[in-house]
Each structure stands twice: as structure tokens, then as C-alpha cells.
Amino acid sequence: MKTPNYDLKKTELTDTFEDWIDNDAENWDIVDSALKSADEKSAEDISFTDTFNIADGATNVNSALINIGTKADTIKDRKYASVVVGTTQSGHTLADCDYLCDGTADQVEINAAITALPADGGEIIILDGTYNITAKINLNKSNVTISGDGNSTILKRMYDSSSSEGVITLTSANYCKIKDLQIDGNKATYDSSNNIGIRLTSGSNNTVTGNTCNNNTSYGIFLTSSSNNNTVTGNTCNNNTYGIILTSSSNNTVTGNACNNNTSYGIYLNSSSNNNTFTGNTCNNNTYGIYLTSSSNNNTVTGNNCNGNDYGIFLNSGSNNTVTGNTCNNNTSYGIVLVSSGGNTVTGNTCNNNNIGIYLNSSSTNTVTGNACNNNTSYGIFLTSSSTNTVTGNTCIRGTGLPDDYTSGQYTIRLNGTNNNYNLIATNNCMGKAVVVDGGTGNSVYGNKWDAGNDLE
Amino acid sequence: MFRLLGRKAELYRYKITYLEDEIEIQENCISEEHKNEIEQMLKDKKLSFETQEIDQANNEWFNGLEFKSYDEALEVFNLGEQEYMKRKERLLLIDNLKLRADIDFIAIMSEVEL
Numbered sequence: 001m002k003t004p005n006y007d008l009k010k011t012e013l014t015d016t017f018e019d020w021i022d023n024d025a026e027n028w029d030i031v032d033s034a035l036k037s038a039d040e041k042s043a044e045d046i047s048f049t050d051t052f053n054i055a056d057g058a059t060n061v062n063s064a065l066i067n068i069g070t071k072a073d074t075i076k077d078r079k080y081a082s083v084v085v086g087t088t089q090s091g092h093t094l095a096d097c098d099y100l101c102d103g104t105a106d107q108v109e110i111n112a113a114i115t116a117l118p119a120d121g122g123e124i125i126i127l128d129g130t131y132n133i134t135a136k137i138n139l140n141k142s143n144v145t146i147s148g149d150g151n152s153t154i155l156k157r158m159y160d161s162s163s164s165e166g167v168i169t170l171t172s173a174n175y176c177k178i179k180d181l182q183i184d185g186n187k188a189t190y191d192s193s194n195n196i197g198i199r200l201t202s203g204s205n206n207t208v209t210g211n212t213c214n215n216n217t218s219y220g221i222f223l224t225s226s227s228n229n230n231t232v233t234g235n236t237c238n239n240n241t242y243g244i245i246l247t248s249s250s251n252n253t254v255t256g257n258a259c260n261n262n263t264s265y266g267i268y269l270n271s272s273s274n275n276n277t278f279t280g281n282t283c284n285n286n287t288y289g290i291y292l293t294s295s296s297n298n299n300t301v302t303g304n305n306c307n308g309n310d311y312g313i314f315l316n317s318g319s320n321n322t323v324t325g326n327t328c329n330n331n332t333s334y335g336i337v338l339v340s341s342g343g344n345t346v347t348g349n350t351c352n353n354n355n356i357g358i359y360l361n362s363s364s365t366n367t368v369t370g371n372a373c374n375n376n377t378s379y380g381i382f383l384t385s386s387s388t389n390t391v392t393g394n395t396c397i398r399g400t401g402l403p404d405d406y407t408s409g410q411y412t413i414r415l416n417g418t419n420n421n422y423n424l425i426a427t428n429n430c431m432g433k434a435v436v437v438d439g440g441t442g443n444s445v446y447g448n449k450w451d452a453g454n455d456l457e
Numbered sequence: 458m459f460r461l462l463g464r465k466a467e468l469y470r471y472k473i474t475y476l477e478d479e480i481e482i483q484e485n486c487i488s489e490e491h492k493n494e495i496e497q498m499l500k501d502k503k504l505s506f507e508t509q510e511i512d513q514a515n516n517e518w519f520n521g522l523e524f525k526s527y528d529e530a531l532e533v534f535n536l537g538e539q540e541y542m543k544r545k546e547r548l549l550l551i552d553n554l555k556l557r558a559d560i561d562f563i564a565i566m567s568e569v570e571l
Contacts, residue, residue: 407490407494408486408487408488408490408491408494409491409494409495409498417483433462434462434463434464434465435462435463436460436461436462437460437461437527438460438485439460439527439531440527441527441528441531442528443526443527443528444526445461445526445527448463450463
């Protein structure tokens, strides 16, 4: 039995404590007993130093557990359906686990464990080791948690899928959790374009967290067909074609993931995937860092790092998205790109050392404000065939902001061609080279600072 | 064929046309140096291109003029040099007449004989 050192607040149960309760039926019995004999007089914050304190049934403990009663009840429901899977490859025996794999077609035991869970779910704990997977792990039951021991639990793909599927494929299941697993796509040997790490189809309120999904021929993590209200957090999806992809899926939270060195996209959003939040992800050294396309609207992309890609953040045919506080540096083409996109807000981003900092192509009625677009090779901000945009308060300078820091082909802000109309370009810091307007009508260009003595008014 | 750099109009001297990602792109250049820079960039990218010189012989009067907006610049450009000069002279005459009227007014009020 573990002897954890917990800090349990009266209104919440820490994950560590929750794990401890889940780990052993005896632990739950202790909590259950404490709940039944609860004393509501005290509700102070409790610090547990070891399991013995809980077993003592101290008054404070009881009160704290009553205060988290609702959550504890959920745990109680789950507690009695906990199944452990191990493998002989790591020296496990049936004394360690309920299902013992042998290194061949290990999904058979794992799927059997899922099947064995009651209809209202439970938990599958997969112990450390390498599990050879020759068909999908089929998660089709709600309220199921599949958890591993981090990168020590490896689910290794040993087959090519004949249709698009993940090593773990969740279908029409809700409130599931897939966590702390390493899924090795093994694309050096199995290179079908159907091969995916984790796939969620028509699943809602699921959590995918702490997994490593590398080396998949196709996608690391894939949410599709109205997979809504899911949380994808703290995963690593490297060396795939796409790191994380959402199609026709809305209201999801994708945060704190690392999606690097994927051949196409770090994070890809497609087919009317709306109201999703992408926060604090790292998408470096892909072709596209984060890419939103095909009427993916009302999404929030904030605080992400998209460096060293060809394109940092790319919005294609997207509306009313918010792109704020991202860092898009050292991309070979563009930091942030909007193509055929309208009504988006691009604010407070850092887009330095790209070819173009921010690029609007055939995009109208967007707000581009307060961004830093410095030392870009060709343009700080570049507009082509784009109208009624507001471009204000940005900093677009090269070097120390002197004319000599610019060649003829380098610009701070440029309205290129004759199809940019009715844009507002004002109060930008363009030290060293004034805003260039090639054509168009009704553009208001004023108040931009471009040398020590002159403002454009 | 000109651009506005801040307030200053600059005539384009060269037109470079090239294909990138199957899209035809046209880049205009205000000087030979500018043209050389763009051509070098395209060579580095291994893109084929075509450069044409733009005949601006009749538009030299326009180069370097300053305007508050591209719309104003375009209006003047479309007027042509003669019409622009007429307008400029007319504006100058109006300014002079206003100035003379102001001086006359001050002289009358000051009872000074000019």
C-alpha cells in the first residue's frame, strides 16, 4: 500500500489522492468508513501525511471527506471495477495483475479487460512494459479509464490498419480517460496511412492526457465525427504526419501538448470544428504549426509556441477566431497567415525572424493589433487582396529601425497590389521605412511612426 | 504604376512575373537595385521569372510628389501632368489672392497705405 503525503483541501480531491483511493479496494474501504461516520463539525483544510491518519478516522478527516462527498461517490462507483493488465515481457505474473499478456497480440487481453468491466465503466491499469498490438484496442464503453505508467507502458503498433483507426480507438463512448501511455506508431515498419495513435470517434467529455503518441504514419491523436467537449492535454505527438487533428469536432480543449517534427501539421483543425480552445501547445519544426481550415470558426488559439515551421499559425477560410499571445518565430515562410478568413482577431502575438510576420491574403474585416513583427526577412505585415481590416499598434521594425536596416525589397507594412481597400493602418511602429501602399481605394494610413522626425498624419 | 511610401509617390520601373505554388505573382520594383534584389531572391528559390521594364517616360513629373493618401495620389496621376500643373497653378493663385486679401485687410485696419 502506498503511504502518500497528501494535501487535501476540503472542497477538492487531488489527483494523487484520487489515484491512491483507486489503487486498492482497502483504501476505498477506509474512505468509505470515514464517510459513514463523518463528523460535520469541522471543515478545515486537512493535510495527510500517511495512510495511517486516514485509517484512524480522525474527525477532521471525516469532515473533509464529507465536503468532497460528491466526488468521492463517483470514485466509489468506479472503485470496484479496477482491472490490472501486465505482461510477462516485463516479468509480471498473475499475482501482479488480472490479465497477463505474453507479447503476442496483447490487445486481446486488454480488450478482454475492457469487456470485463461493468456497463457503467471502470479502470484498466496497464503496468509497465511493451505490449505488442496487432489489432485495435476497442474502447466502446463509457466511463472507462485506461492508464499506464507513463513512457514505461508502451503500446507498440505491430500491424497496418486497413481503415482509419488508432492503436486505441474510442467509438461513441463518453467520460473516458486515456492517460499516461506511450503509443509507438512504429511507422518504420508499419506505414499505412490508416495508422493512428489514439482515435476518438463521436465521443464526448473524454480526457486524453499525458500520453506519448510518436511515429504514427498518419495522426498522433485524432478527434472526429462530432467528438465534442473533450480535453486533450499534456500529450506528446512527435514524428507523425499530423500531431493532433480535429475534424467536425467542437468545444474541445487542447492544451499543453507538444507536437513537434511532424511532417505536415502540428495541430490541424478541419471541417467546421468550432469553439475549440488551443492553449499553451508547442508546435515546432512542422510544415504548419497550427492550421485551421474549412469553416473552423470561433476558435481560440492563445499562448502557443509555433517556431521553426514553414508556417507558424495558418487560418484558411476561418471566421471569428481569436489568435492571441502566441509566439511564431523563425518560420521559413510566415509567422501568422490568414487566407480567405474574416472577422478574426490577431492580437498580442510575437512573429519575429520569419519571411513574413503576419500575412493577410483575401481576408477582410480582421483586427490585427498589438503584435510584434520584427526582423522579418521580407515583410512585417503584408496584405494582398484584403479589405476593411484594422491594423493598428503593431511594431514592425528591422534592426535598430534605421533606413539602412532595409533593402528595397524589405518592408515594415505593405498593402500589395490594387485590391486592398478600406483598410485602417494606423499608429504602428514602422521605424526605418514607412508603410507602402501599392494601390486600392479608401485605405486610411496615418499616425504610423517611421522616422525620428516624421509621423504620417 | 506607382506606390506610396509614406506620403511620397514612387514610380515603378520594372515588373517581374513569376509562378510560385502554381500561382502567378507580379512584383513591381522602383529601381534597378530593387529589381536585382527580387531577381536574386527568385534565383535562390529556383523560380523562373520574367522581367519587363515599365515605360514611365511620361510620368516622371509624378515621381516624388507627396500626398495624404493613395486615393489623392491616384486622382492626380490620372489627371496627367498638364492638368496637375494647371490645378497646382490655380491653387497657387488662390493662395496668393487669399494672402493679398489678408494683407489688404490688415493694411485697412491699420490705416497703412500700401
